[in-house]
Amino acid sequence: MIGYNFMGKAHSNAWRQVNRFFPDLPATVEMATICGRNPSAVEKAASVLGWKNTTTDWRKVVEDPSIDIIDITTPNDTHAEIAIAAAKAGKAVLCEKPLAKGVAEAEAMVAAVKAAGVVNMVCHNYRRIPAVALAKQMIEKGELGDRIFHYRARYAQDWIADPKFPLVWRLKKEIAGSGTHGDINAHIIDLGRYLVGEIDEVCGMMETFVKERPIQDEAGEGLGAKGGQKMGQVTVDDAVSWIGRFKNGAFANLEATRFAHGRKNHITFEINGSKGSLVFDFEDMNRLKFFSSEAPAHRQGFTDILVTDGGVHPYLKAWWPGGHIIGYEHTFVNTFADFVTAVAEGKSVQPTFEDGLINEKVLDAIEESSKSRSWVKL
Amino acid sequence: MIGYNFMGKAHSNAWRQVNRFFPDLPATVEMATICGRNPSAVEKAASVLGWKNTTTDWRKVVEDPSIDIIDITTPNDTHAEIAIAAAKAGKAVLCEKPLAKGVAEAEAMVAAVKAAGVVNMVCHNYRRIPAVALAKQMIEKGELGDRIFHYRARYAQDWIADPKFPLVWRLKKEIAGSGTHGDINAHIIDLGRYLVGEIDEVCGMMETFVKERPIQDEAGEGLGAKGGQKMGQVTVDDAVSWIGRFKNGAFANLEATRFAHGRKNHITFEINGSKGSLVFDFEDMNRLKFFSSEAPAHRQGFTDILVTDGGVHPYLKAWWPGGHIIGYEHTFVNTFADFVTAVAEGKSVQPTFEDGLINEKVLDAIEESSKSRSWVKL
Amino acid sequence: MIGYNFMGKAHSNAWRQVNRFFPDLPATVEMATICGRNPSAVEKAASVLGWKNTTTDWRKVVEDPSIDIIDITTPNDTHAEIAIAAAKAGKAVLCEKPLAKGVAEAEAMVAAVKAAGVVNMVCHNYRRIPAVALAKQMIEKGELGDRIFHYRARYAQDWIADPKFPLVWRLKKEIAGSGTHGDINAHIIDLGRYLVGEIDEVCGMMETFVKERPIQDEAGEGLGAKGGQKMGQVTVDDAVSWIGRFKNGAFANLEATRFAHGRKNHITFEINGSKGSLVFDFEDMNRLKFFSSEAPAHRQGFTDILVTDGGVHPYLKAWWPGGHIIGYEHTFVNTFADFVTAVAEGKSVQPTFEDGLINEKVLDAIEESSKSRSWVKL
């Protein structure tokens, strides 16, 4: 694993847990080497997160013949180089989203994994929230009907809604690449493509509501971070809102923001089809709401499905009896279980780097639309 | 109509509205005379509420040959005398709940209406909340299965949870008769009998949490009432909690309280049958939640039925298109629509005085149980 | 009152009830004359709805010197002519929304009421849902902070989501003018302007998902309507989705659709400000959710305000004790109470015809944007 921060914690946990909860996987994971730039930090991470070896040079990991899988959780701007090297070395590659810094990089990555014929996956873990996987199954079985009219989604947070919140690195374009757009809009785009289909055209707007923030006086990060007196420019977007059309004719209406007080990690979507509707909210991620127009008329309504039944709900067999919910990090364990199987069988599973590339194209189109103030075709 | 306070307002509205929204009723209501003890207050009430004549002597109303229906909304301790006189005069009688001050009075009232052969009804308006009427229909159709296991209900309010709230008349036994018991426990008992069946035995406890309160310094009443420095005894119950068994074997678990902060008029029940469950909350009275164990396993969950569809839901045809909710007073209009039909057809509809009598018996049994600290059979 | 259909029923009820529940109004309403084209239908309506006189000629009503208020509930395309005549006759005018068929008509209407100096109001009844009025008060008091970032709203219904639903008049442009756009998008535009401010620019898309529907074989209308075999063109929009900016910099993201299964009259909005957020859903119209970033950190969350407390919540003093909810038609009674006061005092209250005109301009801009596939400034 290359990288050891927030995603490193989530990924390490998933590697540790995957064989414990999915004991029938075709392979057993060994947590060989964790790599990071700061030697003492990576040592500490290895110890806390359960890795055998450490290194500060990612090339050593990529070249290590005893290693089969390269897991990339580093900042966005390093994904391409590492992934391409890993593919060339014949490793299976799991890469955090967004796949790359732009379409060109992503295309190179897709070319590399194709050329090398290696198993690859971009880690859109939200696809394997059981409720989302159930939504996918229901749509495929036709439970929403043969046509979808609306995909309306929102990813809302509030951690920078206070204008006094300091200028952390995520608010600087040179480091973060983008703000809400690549960080969270990417997720609801991916979910839309997974559940509804490919996108045909987009029209959007982006905004930086708070253009100056206090420069951070120390290395602190996150919600408790404090800023000093000096002000600096925010160079990424605070919110993005866009409309569009899927190739199948459905409306897309999406919004990503970090300025919605009370919304912590509020990934919501509603999908309306010709026979029914589905509603999801990540903050209640063990639930999926379903309306069927085919139910007896006097009993129609949104059914609040508690997606915890191992007998019928995806991924739940690995976990606990019905009514005992799972949490955020389980989505990674579910993802990694499928990836381990894919590696063992030598066959990629969705979402592949190709998916990552298409997501990049959609992100680019929205950004272009926002600048040109016009519709952009994909 | 005899009486003109809170219930007088609700009843008058229902008399005014019933033919407007149920235009196919077999009779048209004329609001003849309103009666109350205070001449100027009753004059004002007549004008605001829409009555033609006023009187301060209820006997004049009962004796008036042009009047067909006597509607009793006076305090509890006067119901029996008026209702019996009205029955003797051959009038149809609609009486606010609780029917009487005790079983003996209630029995006399039942005897009187039977002897006179007049149409009679006790105004348990909550039976005609559309969601409750739908629950009844679903149970009768067997949608909960052939057996009911649990009826768990609560009527919770919070208007006296503050110990400084003054000693209003509803907290004095000589005027109010009882506290939560007759006022609100009566409602959830009636709903239980309506939906589940007759009760076999009970065991309960009653309590006055705040035994002394400031004596009110003026005639004020209600939430904004203010008390002075002098304290007086609270002589009614603040809460009652009881368990019991229905004759069909179902468990009863009920609680009524005025000490549940945040619960304003929180009438909730859950009914669990062998095939499904129903959940209701009066504060969202246009909804009924239904769980069916016969739905496809992957989609099971509580369905949140918005009971506003005139095509299939009881009483809704009279009101608005789907999704447009109705409110508290509509339950009276629905009730009065059925009563007007009953009067026109000369045939009582539930809940009759007989129901009122049985409710009294259950109330008495719980009170006795609370005193004797033992189970009481009905 | 000119007109007697769905809105006629709601308006008549409000006229009947307004003095009953708001007994302190400065004037008492007399329901003089109802006017409609079909003589027998208008006779029946008068009888059911409580009007003294009937006529089939709206000019007679406008010319009647004993009449002070003209209430227009006729189809959209007749509003302007009637309203202008009424204004000229010196009547106070209450007009159903949308104010007119377009900006030009609306401007003429505004000019007419201004020239005549008559009290005027466009009946956007949703402004006087108590929860919405409370939202307005809270925003004005600064409880959301000094800046608003997002207004995200949706008006979703599902009555034509079934492609077999017949071609009723509301789906024909020559009669209805538009589909979701003027019918329901208009409402959430008005609420946005009321709560957040004036709109600066818009970019939208409109769609007719189902372009052909069975021609209705009889006069039937509404949910139970049946179509025959022959097909006809749907000439109005099925859905509209748009993004935009308020003059104060807030994002607008709105959507109106009749293709969202399970959504009956789902008017929802979320407003995010610099200090807090508000969330509303019309299907639970007695509730307002509020998040304050200033609450103690360990207790922050959306507070589910049951807006039924007559002591502190707008309009509720007229109705019932806390916890006893009100319904759809009460929003008209509240509106009419304010209008009666306005007429008595000779001073218009919001939303005036001017508001109706601005709403028309926004509607026009969105339609233009949808056609030109570009942003349109207001």
Place this chain on the structure above:
Amino acid sequence: MIGYNFMGKAHSNAWRQVNRFFPDLPATVEMATICGRNPSAVEKAASVLGWKNTTTDWRKVVEDPSIDIIDITTPNDTHAEIAIAAAKAGKAVLCEKPLAKGVAEAEAMVAAVKAAGVVNMVCHNYRRIPAVALAKQMIEKGELGDRIFHYRARYAQDWIADPKFPLVWRLKKEIAGSGTHGDINAHIIDLGRYLVGEIDEVCGMMETFVKERPIQDEAGEGLGAKGGQKMGQVTVDDAVSWIGRFKNGAFANLEATRFAHGRKNHITFEINGSKGSLVFDFEDMNRLKFFSSEAPAHRQGFTDILVTDGGVHPYLKAWWPGGHIIGYEHTFVNTFADFVTAVAEGKSVQPTFEDGLINEKVLDAIEESSKSRSWVKL
């Protein structure tokens, strides 16, 4: 660890994870030995769950000088013998609930750990659900006021609501000890004692709704279990319902059932105090609802606290950023973190064996009350 079934899986996970997520604990856990009666099953469990050694003789574990902690997850009837031996051997003891088969056994266990002076804990993991721990903190800070009026709780499941569900071992008294009473009523009793205080008197009823069930034709267990044609006696309770009083005067109203369709692991409680109320539902275990009568009147309502903020909510610092929920097994990790600290510091933390003993006393009193049909004092 002695035992390896459902609880064995949850406990093993907690031992594995505790130092990963609580890296600052004063000790590091080593998972030495797992013990079970079936040699091949225990081998498999060790491998899947991550234990170094296995044995089929619990005495060997207790006598092993390299082991500091004995974790007992075996069936109920073996707790006492193992725990007493472990205490005598000077080990810290963590014991699954219920502590023992009855009061006598529990008293012996308490005596043993006291005599040995060893750290001891009964594993009521629900106390360390962050929302429950927050509730405790809020009550202690006085946020519900100085007096509690009601503790109303329910633990409802539905896994045997179908009368055809087979006669699994949990429905046989000789193996399971009791049905809902010891299994789930025990949990809401413990939560009541934790949050509200000690119980003074109880009055309850117990019932076996379905008295005969098909005998299982194979070793299967759980929801998918199948029964044959032959019927056998159910010898445990299906439901228990009881009322009671806390020593501080609060009402207790509790119910445990396995016959509530739609309720999977529905642990709910509502606590009403003189200044506010708290509501919890385990199926949404990351949330706590709080009503404060001290909030500004126009904004009062239940606040839906998403208990995921590591900065202010108990145990959350160990997990993920706000809005990323945790699941069932995290309650064990939180519990074990506190237990590891307790062991390192040589000082027991709640709930101790003493708590387990008092819980047994309450369970016994309810059972006695149900048999004698009378109130029982504690």
